[in-house]
Amino acid sequence: MGENSVRVHVRYYNILRDIVGRGEEDLTIARGTTLRSLLGGVIARKHPEAEAMLLLRSGEVSPYTRFFRNNRLVDEGNLADPLEDGDEILVFPAVGGG
Amino acid sequence: MYLDIDPNRCTGCRICEVFCSFKHEAAIYPFKSRIKVVQGDETALFIPTTCRQCEDPKCVAACPTGALSRDPDTGAILVDEDACTGCEACIEACPFGAMALDTERGVAYTCDLCAGDPECARLCPTGAIQVVSERDPIRSTGGE
Amino acid sequence: MFPYKAYAGKYLRVNLTTGDIRVKELEADLAENWLGGNGFGVKILWDEVNRDVDPLAPENRLIIATGPICATLMPNSGRVEVISKSPLTGIYGDANAGGMFGPELKFAGYDMIILEGRSPQPAYLRIKDDLVELRSAEHVWGNGVSEAEKLITDELQDDAIKFATIGPAGENQVRYASIQLTPNRSAARSGMGAVMGSKNLKCVAVRGLGKIGIAHPEEFYRLSYDAHKKLLKNEFYGSVSRYGTAGLVALMNQMGRFPTKNFQMGSFPYAEDIGAETLRDRYFVHDLACFNCPIACDKLYRVNDGAFAGTVTSSFEYETLGSLGAGVWNNNLASILRANVLCDDLGLDTISAGRTIAFMMELWEKGIITAADTGGVAFEWGDYKIMLDLLPKIAHREGLGDLLAKGTRRIAVQIGRGAEQYAMQVKGQEIAAQDGRAQKSMGLAHVTSTRGADHLKAFPVIDETGYPSEAVRRYGDQYMPELVDPLATRYKPMLVKDGEDFGAVIDSSGNCKSGGTFVLAEIYWQEMADAISTATGMAMTVERLKTIGERIYNLQRCYGVLHGIGRKDDRLPPRFKDEPSPSGHARGQTLDVQPLLDEYYQLRGWDVATGIPTREKLRELGLEDAAERLGIE
Numbered sequence: 001m002g003e004n005s006v007r008v009h010v011r012y013y014n015i016l017r018d019i020v021g022r023g024e025e026d027l028t029i030a031r032g033t034t035l036r037s038l039l040g041g042v043i044a045r046k047h048p049e050a051e052a053m054l055l056l057r058s059g060e061v062s063p064y065t066r067f068f069r070n071n072r073l074v075d076e077g078n079l080a081d082p083l084e085d086g087d088e089i090l091v092f093p094a095v096g097g098g
Numbered sequence: 099m100y101l102d103i104d105p106n107r108c109t110g111c112r113i114c115e116v117f118c119s120f121k122h123e124a125a126i127y128p129f130k131s132r133i134k135v136v137q138g139d140e141t142a143l144f145i146p147t148t149c150r151q152c153e154d155p156k157c158v159a160a161c162p163t164g165a166l167s168r169d170p171d172t173g174a175i176l177v178d179e180d181a182c183t184g185c186e187a188c189i190e191a192c193p194f195g196a197m198a199l200d201t202e203r204g205v206a207y208t209c210d211l212c213a214g215d216p217e218c219a220r221l222c223p224t225g226a227i228q229v230v231s232e233r234d235p236i237r238s239t240g241g242e
Numbered sequence: 243m244f245p246y247k248a249y250a251g252k253y254l255r256v257n258l259t260t261g262d263i264r265v266k267e268l269e270a271d272l273a274e275n276w277l278g279g280n281g282f283g284v285k286i287l288w289d290e291v292n293r294d295v296d297p298l299a300p301e302n303r304l305i306i307a308t309g310p311i312c313a314t315l316m317p318n319s320g321r322v323e324v325i326s327k328s329p330l331t332g333i334y335g336d337a338n339a340g341g342m343f344g345p346e347l348k349f350a351g352y353d354m355i356i357l358e359g360r361s362p363q364p365a366y367l368r369i370k371d372d373l374v375e376l377r378s379a380e381h382v383w384g385n386g387v388s389e390a391e392k393l394i395t396d397e398l399q400d401d402a403i404k405f406a407t408i409g410p411a412g413e414n415q416v417r418y419a420s421i422q423l424t425p426n427r428s429a430a431r432s433g434m435g436a437v438m439g440s441k442n443l444k445c446v447a448v449r450g451l452g453k454i455g456i457a458h459p460e461e462f463y464r465l466s467y468d469a470h471k472k473l474l475k476n477e478f479y480g481s482v483s484r485y486g487t488a489g490l491v492a493l494m495n496q497m498g499r500f501p502t503k504n505f506q507m508g509s510f511p512y513a514e515d516i517g518a519e520t521l522r523d524r525y526f527v528h529d530l531a532c533f534n535c536p537i538a539c540d541k542l543y544r545v546n547d548g549a550f551a552g553t554v555t556s557s558f559e560y561e562t563l564g565s566l567g568a569g570v571w572n573n574n575l576a577s578i579l580r581a582n583v584l585c586d587d588l589g590l591d592t593i594s595a596g597r598t599i600a601f602m603m604e605l606w607e608k609g610i611i612t613a614a615d616t617g618g619v620a621f622e623w624g625d626y627k628i629m630l631d632l633l634p635k636i637a638h639r640e641g642l643g644d645l646l647a648k649g650t651r652r653i654a655v656q657i658g659r660g661a662e663q664y665a666m667q668v669k670g671q672e673i674a675a676q677d678g679r680a681q682k683s684m685g686l687a688h689v690t691s692t693r694g695a696d697h698l699k700a701f702p703v704i705d706e707t708g709y710p711s712e713a714v715r716r717y718g719d720q721y722m723p724e725l726v727d728p729l730a731t732r733y734k735p736m737l738v739k740d741g742e743d744f745g746a747v748i749d750s751s752g753n754c755k756s757g758g759t760f761v762l763a764e765i766y767w768q769e770m771a772d773a774i775s776t777a778t779g780m781a782m783t784v785e786r787l788k789t790i791g792e793r794i795y796n797l798q799r800c801y802g803v804l805h806g807i808g809r810k811d812d813r814l815p816p817r818f819k820d821e822p823s824p825s826g827h828a829r830g831q832t833l834d835v836q837p838l839l840d841e842y843y844q845l846r847g848w849d850v851a852t853g854i855p856t857r858e859k860l861r862e863l864g865l866e867d868a869a870e871r872l873g874i875e
Binding site: 014 | 484487490
């Protein structure tokens, strides 16, 4: 990896997988990119069809989407954390019941 | 207008039957729905079946009293209930089973395209039923 | 004349011993106070099936009840409830199913069927509008559900019949036997199939060509139309519609809420092998819907290759992926599909069946049972061949199947030697695919459910992972943020109680909880009150509806109290308190329901020491006679 970039692995589940068009991908992002920027900036820009699911109209991350970073559930406070090389991010759209 | 029906999108929910019957009979009465979801086979599990507004309607041709005609705006088959004798000739003639006899009133009935705003298409959640102005030449036979 | 619309206005009383069939007019006060479904069911059980009646005796009643919203315009209006005294728990039992049977019964002209007695010979009940008759089922008895329905369809020359059928499991009175309803939906929990089998009744075959009228058509149409459209726009619609409940596997796994190895863990390392994405990619054929439902969460699946090629199934749910997958350490997805086919055709609850097998596997692992006990069968984790071999044996009560047919509580008592602590059950019914350590509200729900361990009575969904928008929409700001934290216990007794009361109304109305009422949380108290009043013409307010929900739930509890249930029975197996979860978001978590029970009983207006409804509460609900009967001062 270059000094100024990190590589993360993202997995998409359920209907998000269909909207994005794939179940997973590697993304190379600028070092210091936060989780919020990854979701709102990188992913939403790369997959504009998924934007409505990931973001509110305000640009804030949707409260309906669930994220895990290295198997830890991400809460609002974690959205400002910078990502590190090799991080695995799981993205789930709203699902419930049962 | 025509109803373009894609059986591949049909889930068998029968929302069309529920709302069609409610619109026409003021009750939830799937037996009297003008559209019926017919059980298919592996190639198409569910087939919503209704009048196809045939180019050359066999029902109209078969009717001995001239009770059947086409709506000039929508193309739907209309039944003149005063002229209809309940003879069921149209029911026999329809190749798609889209004509039925209302046994309570003794007259034939079929899809009237809801005077231009088909209820089934309004409610169908999957887009299996859509209103089109021209028939899909591959999917629809129009009775030919 | 029954004064309300939307109901069919009539019901059937069938005495299977004498063959007597009566058509009764629905009593207005029954509808006004108990609504339908499980409300009707508990009232009839309370009045007619006393403490001394064995669930498998002729005197038990089997009640099949729809509700006022069933077969109307409101979305997800296809549900029907089956109620009886449960052979699995010995207390109040019920099971709910979607599909097409419930609406067909209403179109035939009946809100409910009450069955009592026992037919001298195997029989089935045939209904076609006004025609109601008992017919011999000798020629179909012994058949799987599929074959039996095919034979009767041929016999009656009508391929549009809707069925409620038992398989060999019900015939042989397996304590967790199901009733299967067209098309392949399961009224699975509480052993309702065993009650039907004990009555020598193979199936109910219905054809309904009639109609359901509406009191205020324009208003009811408007709110129903809006409800249909709102569901399509709901945030949960996309995934639930495309993947069904299987879509829960990966997320619940991450949360540590996917019971694995008989609840030793809350995550399954091979969850991806049995998750929704794998399932859809490999085996999906077609979407399937229940009556008047825009969500269509059911799917047809087919296995095209491998050892289970040719397996075709539907109604393949998260629960089954849990109980016959992760619960038994099985990651062979095709084998779980095959097991689903077996359970559906034999008529077995996949949850209790899978949990019973998992229980045996843990006993084997712990050395509590050995080859001497099992006749050489090695209950090794992950051995799906044993699972597939045992399911028919359970249904036919052959060999080991006879023991397993009793359910985990009875097996534990029979085996002794410390087996009891590994029986993952509450009040005799096995816990479903939720780990209470990962979702504290659900752990409480398992304990307070009136039919024994079950997730659907209270069905807390908003805090499975935590959806603040849904929580605020239903409950306002006042309970945030803890209300949506799955690991928090604060406010959860409130969530559970409200879920139970609202759920009692949904299960009385003929609506679906997996649809717009709980999972896609668009329809709540106000919407239901409006739907019921505009559909039926009954004056219905939110306050009145809440009272009805509370009344139903309290009487179900009273029925349990009648049979000796109290606080002492409101407990989880020790694992939840003693063994911190090793899994996912729930790592390190334990659950002690005792403090939650205190608050729950207070909210319910029940005695905190005993867990029994107080006389004041019962009086408030118009159930003072229940207080009398239970000797509550």
